[in-house]
Amino acid sequence: MQKITSFAKTHETIIQLVIITLIVFLAMSWASPRFLRYYNFESLAFIAPELGIISIAMMIAMLTGGIDLSVVGIANLSGILAGVFFLKVMPATPDASLAYAAIRLTLAVLIAMSTGLLAGTLNGLLISRLKITPILATLGTGQLFTGFAVVLTGGPAIVGFPPGWGFIGNGKLLGVPLPLLIFIVVALLIAFMLSRTSFGVKLMLIGTNPKAAVFAGLRNARMILFSYMLSGVLASMAGILLSGRTNAAKSDYGTSYLLQAVLVAVLGGTNPAGGRGSVLGVTIAVTALMLLSSGFQILRFSNHLIDFIWGAFLIAVIALNAYRARGR
Numbered sequence: 001m002q003k004i005t006s007f008a009k010t011h012e013t014i015i016q017l018v019i020i021t022l023i024v025f026l027a028m029s030w031a032s033p034r035f036l037r038y039y040n041f042e043s044l045a046f047i048a049p050e051l052g053i054i055s056i057a058m059m060i061a062m063l064t065g066g067i068d069l070s071v072v073g074i075a076n077l078s079g080i081l082a083g084v085f086f087l088k089v090m091p092a093t094p095d096a097s098l099a100y101a102a103i104r105l106t107l108a109v110l111i112a113m114s115t116g117l118l119a120g121t122l123n124g125l126l127i128s129r130l131k132i133t134p135i136l137a138t139l140g141t142g143q144l145f146t147g148f149a150v151v152l153t154g155g156p157a158i159v160g161f162p163p164g165w166g167f168i169g170n171g172k173l174l175g176v177p178l179p180l181l182i183f184i185v186v187a188l189l190i191a192f193m194l195s196r197t198s199f200g201v202k203l204m205l206i207g208t209n210p211k212a213a214v215f216a217g218l219r220n221a222r223m224i225l226f227s228y229m230l231s232g233v234l235a236s237m238a239g240i241l242l243s244g245r246t247n248a249a250k251s252d253y254g255t256s257y258l259l260q261a262v263l264v265a266v267l268g269g270t271n272p273a274g275g276r277g278s279v280l281g282v283t284i285a286v287t288a289l290m291l292l293s294s295g296f297q298i299l300r301f302s303n304h305l306i307d308f309i310w311g312a313f314l315i316a317v318i319a320l321n322a323y324r325a326r327g328r
Helices: 002-010 012-031 038-063 071-089 098-128 134-153 163-170 178-196 198-208 210-215 220-246 257-267 279-298 303-327
Strands: none
Touching: 012 279, 038 071, 038 178, 038 198, 038 220, 038 257, 038 279, 071 098, 071 134, 071 220, 071 257, 098 134, 098 163, 098 220, 163 178, 163 220, 178 198, 178 220, 178 279, 198 220, 257 279, 257 303, 279 303
């Protein structure tokens, strides 16, 4: 009994999330029989990884006591630059070989990932070197990336991605959606990094007590820079999945993901002040949120009402966490 009590206290947030997920699942199943259709869950398996990876990127930034409001801008810019590469730099040819197609795809992925790395580096330098408040720095760079994306496209979406790019967002491997497999691999790698490497321990320490981290000999500025670089790379991965699934890239795709990513990170147990967060919590929170969102769409809820619900839900979760923290 003592072990069970100890486990429940240690994993209190995870247990609560599992209960919330089960309640959402049962409520939506009762509200509409269409919710239980196979197509609905298959569709979620293709869409949820985008939000999941962006939420993990948000969690990484929050671990240091910051936030990254530019993740959606980075995701869209990554997809747009890949699209520009496909259409302008290395366009398809009628007699193109399989090797040519593979090289195009590989270079486009590298361009997209490099975009995320450079964008994350810019965020990290502004925050760690110039000491700009994270929320202001990433709000500004998010607008910068979105504006650059608009300049590149002129407004309309870039379409006409090659089949290989579409396979990343819509393909299946051994019957399992490829985006879901990519998310699982990313989640496992980040979870291992946070729990089993010195980098993860240092991130947690910086968020928990920055002064103690300095006395412990940690280079806080460098760790913050690395965290935002990682956040940018993860955001670019989400951009690849998003543009691959829709076969298009645009500056305003996935705008609702920003609020949802913050909500998922906080609901998953990430402390906005830093020092606490888990990939498992984020994964379960994404599952609950996507089930709830799918149910709302099946029940034909207004998109404006859904945004209102997400905002109210976020405020309620933050208030509850603050109340519980004072109680402890």
